[in-house]
Amino acid sequence: MAAQLTDDELSAALSGDPSGFSAVYSVISPAVLGYFRARGVDDAEALTQDVFVDVLPKLSNVRGGHSGLRTFIFSVAHARLVDYHRRSARTPHFTEFDPLEDHRRSSSAEDEVLGSMGGITSALATLNDDQREVLVLRIVADLSVEQVAGIMDKTPGAIKQLQRRGLIALRELVKEKDHAAS
Known part of the structure; x- marks a missing residue:
């Protein structure tokens, strides 16, 4: 199971304290990033950032404690994913970059x-x-x-x-x- 927010961190986040939002981001962003990567998003990090930029001003309206917060964040993530796929469907497809053909560097651990x-x-x-x-x-x-x-x-x-x-x-x-x- 993933790391959990403490009740104090959750309260701080919901009251607008920057340290609380930082804790929310640290604990939940890896799961959001994994969600986007599993769904084939090509720039999952950017979409994850977009989700939390959207979540920050709305945190004070979240109800339901830890569960409500996760549900809210993943609702925003799901909506962003739907938007991403709609935008992708309307965008012309370009030839993909093939890292195997690019000999300028060796592969990293990532x-x-x-x-x-x-x-x-x-x-x-x-x-x-x-x-x-x-x-x-x-x-x-x-x-x-x-x-x-x-x-x-x-x-x-x-x-x-x-x-x-x-x-x-x-x-x-x-x-x-x-x-x-x-």
Whole structure:
């Protein structure tokens, strides 16, 4: 489980204290960044920053304690992701930069880690959009069924079914790859 805010840090953030917002950012931004990376955002760091720039002036209106704060932040993140995909659909596609063709530098540790995530991203790509969204919000963002239901505007039962079906599909994919490798 990810790090948690203390009650004092949460109170400070909700009252507008900069140190409280700093604590909120430190604790929750890695999960938001992971959410964007898992959903294939090409500049996940910038989108994460945008989320927290949007969240800062609205913190005093957040209700529901720790859970309410996480739900609010991931609601903003989800909205930013939807905007990102809409904007991407309207933007012309350019030839992608291929780091394997660029011999000006060697790969960094970050490149190695992000390269190993390709298998996860391709496995998630086999799911339908709702199943993928539920799994990323539940596992990467560490949100409860109820929080995900609120973000996706679905019932908790529907979220549970989407999660179950997504996990079954991933299990079958792993079995197929293991069978093919044998």
